[in-house]
Amino acid sequence: MLKFFSALSKSPTNPQAVRRPSAYDVAELFEGPVSVSTDAAGAAAPLDEKVRQAYFWIVNHAIISPHYDIEYNSTPPAAFYIGDSGTRLTLPSAQSYSSFVLLPLLTFATRSKCLFVGGPGRGKTASAILMGVLAGYAPREVRRAMQHGHPQMTIADLLGNPLPADLVSAQSMEDIRIAWRPWLSMRVKVIDEYNRIPTRTQSALLTVMGDNYAEVLGHLYECPEAAWYLTANDDAGGGTYQVIEALRDRIDVIVQALSFNPRFLGELLLRIEENVKPEEVVPPEIIFTPEELDQMVAEIRAVPVPEPVRHRIEFFASQFELFESVGEQFEYMTKDTARLSRIDWGQSVAADQGRDRLKDLGCQTMNGLSVRNLMTLLKFAKALSWFRGTGEVELEDVRQVLPFVLNDKLHPDLDAPYFALPENAAFRTDRLSWLRELFDASNAEYDRLNLDRDDPVGALSEQFEQGLHGLEAGEVRSRLTRIERLVAELGKGRKLYGPLYDDLLKLKYLHQRYTNYLLWLRSR
Numbered sequence: 140m141l142k143f144f145s146a147l148s149k150s151p152t153n154p155q156a157v158r159r160p161s162a163y164d165v166a167e168l169f170e171g172p173v174s175v176s177t178d179a180a181g182a183a184a185p186l187d188e189k190v191r192q193a194y195f196w197i198v199n200h201a202i203i204s205p206h207y208d209i210e211y212n213s214t215p216p217a218a219f220y221i222g223d224s225g226t227r228l229t230l231p232s233a234q235s236y237s238s239f240v241l242l243p244l245l246t247f248a249t250r251s252k253c254l255f256v257g258g259p260g261r262g263k264t265a266s267a268i269l270m271g272v273l274a275g276y277a278p279r280e281v282r283r284a285m286q287h288g289h290p291q292m293t294i295a296d297l298l299g300n301p302l303p304a305d306l307v308s309a310q311s312m313e314d315i316r317i318a319w320r321p322w323l324s325m326r327v328k329v330i331d332e333y334n335r336i337p338t339r340t341q342s343a344l345l346t347v348m349g350d351n352y353a354e355v356l357g358h359l360y361e362c363p364e365a366a367w368y369l370t371a372n373d374d375a376g377g378g379t380y381q382v383i384e385a386l387r388d389r390i391d392v393i394v395q396a397l398s399f400n401p402r403f404l405g406e407l408l409l410r411i412e413e414n415v416k417p418e419e420v421v422p423p424e425i426i427f428t429p430e431e432l433d434q435m436v437a438e439i440r441a442v443p444v445p446e447p448v449r450h451r452i453e454f455f456a457s458q459f460e461l462f463e464s465v466g467e468q469f470e471y472m473t474k475d476t477a478r479l480s481r482i483d484w485g486q487s488v489a490a491d492q493g494r495d496r497l498k499d500l501g502c503q504t505m506n507g508l509s510v511r512n513l514m515t516l517l518k519f520a521k522a523l524s525w526f527r528g529t530g531e532v533e534l535e536d537v538r539q540v541l542p543f544v545l546n547d548k549l550h551p552d553l554d555a556p557y558f559a560l561p562e563n564a565a566f567r568t569d570r571l572s573w574l575r576e577l578f579d580a581s582n583a584e585y586d587r588l589n590l591d592r593d594d595p596v597g598a599l600s601e602q603f604e605q606g607l608h609g610l611e612a613g614e615v616r617s618r619l620t621r622i623e624r625l626v627a628e629l630g631k632g633r634k635l636y637g638p639l640y641d642d643l644l645k646l647k648y649l650h651q652r653y654t655n656y657l658l659w660l661r662s663r
Contacts, residue, residue, distance in 0.1 A: 147422050152191035153234060153528055184424075186435050187528055190248055193273060193425040194526075197240050201269055201417035202262050203406055206397045208571075209236040209539045211527075234527075242394045242543055243270055243368065245522040247327070248435045251515070252348060252367040252389060254333075257396025259372055264331055266396075267368035268418050271327040274366075275426055278418040281329065284322035288335035290379045294343045297336075298323070298353045299360075317358045323347070326365045326432060333369040333386075335379040345386045364436075391515045393546040395571075442521040444532045447591060452516070452537060454590065455581040457641040458500040459549065460507030464491040469647075472640070474506050485554070494634050496556050500577055500584075501637045503557050505550045516544045534582070542574040549574065595625055596642045603649050607656050615657045622650045 184192065198204060210216070211233040219228045239262070246253035247270050255263035264285075271281030286297060299319040309315045322328060330336075336344065347353050348367060353360040369390065409415075427435075465480070465487055466472035477487050484505065496502040519540040524532045551558070551566075551573065558567050566573035590597075599622065626646050629639060 147192055147196060147424055152188060152195055186431060186438060187525055189425060189427070189431075190244060190435070190526055194236070194240060194244055196422060196425060197244075197266075197269060197417075198237055201421075202240055202266055203399065203403050204237040204239045204262070204397070205400055205403065206237050206239065207231065207235040208238050208397075209241060211235050211535060211539075238543060239266070239394055239396060241523075241526070242392050242540075243267070245519055245526065245540075246270075246368070246392060247273060247366045248526070249439055249518055249522050250326075250364045250366050250432070250436060251391040251518070252369070254390045254393045255368065255370045255396055256393060257372070261396035261399065263370040263396050264329075265418070267329045267331075267370065269421070270366060270368055271325070271329060272418050272421045273425060273427055274325075274327045274432065275428065276325065276327065278416070281327070281418075284325055285329040285331055286322060288330065288332040288379075290335060290337060292336050292340050294340050294355070297340055297343055298347075298355050301356055312357050315356055315358070317355050317360070319353065319355075319360050323353055323360055323362050326363055326429065328365050328367050330367070330369045332371060334371045334382050338380055338383060341380070341383050341386050345383065345389065348386070348389045387547065388509070388511065390547070392519065392540075392543045394543060439518070439522045439525045442525050442530075442532060444517060444521065448532055448534050448537060450590065450594075450597070451534060451582055451585055452513070454585045454638055455578055456508050456513060458577075458581055458637040459504050461501055461635065461637040461640045462487065462491065463493070463635055470644070474504075478506070484552075488552070488554075494636065499636055500580055503551060503555050503577065505552045508545070508549065512545060512548050516541060519544055538575060538578055541578050542571040545574050546570055549577075596645055599625070599649060600645065603652065607652075610656070612657060612660050615653050615660065619650060619653050619657070622646050622653070626650075 210229065210231040212231055213233040216232050217230040219230075220226065221228055243253050243255075243266055245251075255266065257263055268278060268281050268285075271284075272278055276284075297320065299317050302316045302318055305315040330344070333344075343353070347362060351362045351364065353362065410417075460473045460475070462474045462477050463472045465474075465477040465482075477484070494502070516537070520532045520537045523536045523540050524530075527536070529536075551570070553567055557563055566576065585591075599618075602618070626643060629643065629646075633639065
C-alpha cells in the first residue's frame with residue numbers, strides 16, 4: 140500500500156504542452172554525436188513537468204480536494220442548470236485544477252507568500268508541510284521549524300535569543316552572539332495561525348517577510364529567498380490580534396480551504412487502516428533541489444506576456460483609482476487621497492456625481508491597485524502559463540489567478556448600487572467570483588471600445604518609446620500639437636471614468652517629456 144500512495148503516473152501529465160527550448164549550455168559542445176534526451180526513461184523531467192507531477196500526486200494521494208475551481212475550456216463546456224433556482228454547473232472541456240493545491244504549488248515555484256484561510260481540520264497546515272517536504276526537508280524538520288502563533292509570542296521566540304554568557308561578559312553590542320532560530324535559513328517557511336501573533340512581533344515578522352533579514356540587538360541575519368505559507372482559521376478579524384496592514388499587504392495570494400466532500404470518506408478510511416501520512420510518503424521524484432528551485436524562478440520570469448494581454452491588464456487596473464470629488468488638482472483625484480484624508484467614505488461618495496454608478500466598475504471598490512498587486516498578478520500569470528506549458532501568458536491565465544491575487548487587496552464597497560441588485564447578491568460574500576466578474580466586465584468594455592484596433596493614446600506612446608534622439612524641433616512641436624488636440628477631443632462632452640483619467644495623465648506625461656526635450660533643443 141505504501142507503493143500505491145507514493146506511485147507516480149508514467150504518462151505525461153499534459154501531452155499537449157508546448158515544449159520550450161532549454162537554455163543554452165556550453166557543456167553541450169562536449170557531448171557525443173548521440174545525446175540522451177531529458178525526456179528519456181530514468182532521466183530528469185523538465186521542471187514544469189515535475190511540478191505537474193507533484194500537483195497530480197498531491198491531488199490524487201495527499202490532499203483530498205475535488206474542487207476544480209480553476210476551469211479551462213478547449214470547446215464550450217457542458218452547462219447544467221440545477222433546481223428551481225437554476226444554479227449553473229459547468230463541466231470544463233480542458234484540463235482544470237484545484238486552487239487549494241495549484242496556488243500553493245505556484246507559490247512554491249515563484250517563492251511567493253500564500254495565506255490559507257478556512258475552518259480547522261481542512262488541510263491548511265498539512266498542505267504547507269507538503270510544500271516543505273517538496274523542498275527537500277524531512278517532515279519532522281518542517282514540523283519543528285513551523286512557527287505557531289500565540290498571544291505570548293515574543294520577538295525572541297520568533298527570531299532568536301542572545302547567548303546568556305555574552306550578555307554578562309560582553310563589552311559592546313557587537314560582542315553579543317545571537318542564537319538564531321533554525322527556521323530562518325529554510326527555503327520554505329510556515330507560520331501557523333499568524334493572526335494570533337502580537338502586534339509587536341508581527342512587525343519583526345514583516346521585516347523577515349518583506350526584506351529577508353532578521354534583526355536582534357543590532358545583529359542581522361540574512362535569510363534566503365523562500366516560499367512562505369501562513370494559515371488562519373478566519374481572516375476577517377477572528378484572530379487574537381488584528382493583523383497589521385503592511386503584513387497583510389505582503390501576502391501574494393489567498394487560498395480558501397473548501398469543505399470536505401463525504402463521498403471521499405473511503406480515502407480517509409484507507410489512510411487510517413494503512414497508517415499512512417501523505418507527507419511521509421512523498422515520491423523522491425517530485426522533491427526539488429535548491430538548484431532546481433532557483434531554475435524554476437528563472438524559467439517563470441522568462442515567460443512572455445503578449446502586448447494584447449498586457450493592454451487588457453492595464454485597462455482593468457485603470458478602472459478603480461479615480462475619485463473625482465476628493466481632489467482639485469487632476470493628479471489628486473484618487474481614492475488614496477480620500478483614504479489619507481480620513482474623511483467619511485459615505486460623504487465622499489455622495490459628493491461624487493456625474494457618472495453612472497452601475498456602469499462604472501470603479502464604483503464597486505473602495506480602493507485601487509498598488510504596484511505590488513500588479514507585479515504579483517503578472518508573476519502568477521507567468522507561473523500558471525509555465526505550469527500549463529503554453530509558452531506565453533494567455534488572457535485566461537490572468538483571469539484565473541486574478542481573484543486569488545486580489546482577494547483582500549481590492550476591497551468592495553458593499554453599499555454600491557451594483558451589490559443592491561438581486562442578481563448580484565451572491566457577490567457580497569463570494570469575493571473570488573466577484574473579482575472574476577469584474578475582470579470579465581472590463582474585457583467586455585475593452586472589446587466594445589475596440590481598443591485593440593483604435594487606441595490613439597497607445598499609438599502616441601509607441602511613437603514616444605522609439606526615442607527622442609535625432610528629433611528636430613519642428614517634429615517635436617508637431618507631436619505636442621497632436622497631444623493637445625487629442626486631450627481636447629477626449630475631454631469634450633464625456634464623463635470622466637478611470638481609463639480616460641489614466642489616458643489623460645499619460646498624455647500629460649508625454650507632453651511634458653516633449654516639452655522638456657524642446658527646451659533642451661532651444662538651449663543648444
